[in-house]
Amino acid sequence: MKNVYSVGQVNRYVKNMFVQDFFLQKIYVKGEVSNCKYHTSGHVYFSLKDETGVLGCVMFAGHRRGLSFRMKDGDRIVVGGTVDVYERDGRYQLYAKEITLEGAGALYERFLQLKQELEEMGMFAKEYKQPIPRFIKRLGVVTAPTGAAVQDIRNISLRRNPYLQIILYPALVQGEGAAASVAKGIRMLDNLGVDVIIAGRGGGSIEDLWAFNEEEVARAIFECRTPVISAVGHETDFTIADFVADLRAPTPSAAAELAVDDYRSVVETATAFEERFRRAMEGKTDLMRSRLEQYQMKLKYLSPESRLRDNRQRLSDLEDRIRGGMEEQMQSLRHSLSLYLERFYGLSPLRKLNQGYSYVADDKGRTVISVCQVKQGDRLTISVTDGSLEAVVADVRKEERGQ
Secondary structure (H helix, E strand, O other): OOOOOOHHHHHHHHHHHHHHOHHHOOEEEEEEEEEEEEOOOOOEEEEEEOOOOEEEEEEOHHHHHHOOOOOOOOOEEEEEEEEEEEOOOOEEEEEEEEEEEOOOHHHHHHHHHHHHHHHHHOOOOHHHOOOOOOOOOEEEEEEOOOOHHHHHHHHHHHHHOOOOEEEEEEOOOOOOOHHHHHHHHHHHHHHHOOOEEEEEEOOOOOOOOHHHHOHHHHHHHHHOOOOEEEEEOOOOOOOHHHHHOOEEOOOHHHHHHHHOOOHHHHHHHHHHHHHHHHHHHHHHHHHHHHHHHHHHHHHHHHOHHHHHHHHHHHHHHHHHHHHHHHHHHHHHHHHHHHHHHHHHHHHOHHHHHHOOOOEEEEOOOOEOOOHHHOOOOOEEEEEEOOEEEEEEOOOOOOOOOOO
């Protein structure tokens, strides 16, 4: 009689066979990455392939701390992990726990060691980072004279500022002597007095980028008096130069954008400020003109000239009133004087004398108005109109006259 098994039983049996094979519990497999996908959960799914076949692989999010680079299709890597069966699909795959670039393990160890040494020396400290000037006239570039990096930097820089001067130092960026060439280029451009230096190259493997992981290049950047922007590889590539430089750019194109301010935006900003300034000045001028007109009206109303003119008119009116009052007073006094003169004229002794009356005084000058004041023999002076007479009293007669 035939034994019939379920799919799950078969998959479980095969899985047990893989589990019992100690060879598959810890194995290292090398190959080329294909179908690499970073899942939103944090897991990484990919395949390893060579000229003989393909092996499915997965690295769970918990093991990604051991992944020091961002994996992509075409990378040649060594994967350490366990080969096991996924029961649901009946498919076996390599469960990765560590991944290194093929042939780059020793270089990566050197990278970590040098990074630690330079960091302990303080070469990565923020205190030594120089600010990137916003407006530059001369840009220094240390990179290969051919390739996409220099073209990207040139095109983007001149598009952003067509008046910029770019000085290229054609350096070796890969292979023997590359580190010395890059370091020499940085020093030469520093001595030329450029405003900013971009040092970098396009992407590649860790071996291709290794010149920028050398201590010689790191020290050249650290000792450079000119601000240095590191632009090595792609966004996921990190080198020692990135940590030492004053600013790291993810790509050479980004470095050009960070180093060169957009001339058109500056002109537009300046134009906008000019327009705002003009409007503000016009508004201020209109306000000041309105205030000036108000002040002119107030000055016209309260001006000393106007007040002097009013006071002069008022004084003139007062002068006329005083003169009129004085004339009126003089006329009144003149009339009163006429009356007094007329009265005095009527009471004038001379007039009385002219009417036949005379004035009698004794020898002592006293007026004689009564016979009782004189006696026989007294000398008297009698004043008449045209002179006086000296007389002697011959006789005194007293008469009674009605009052």
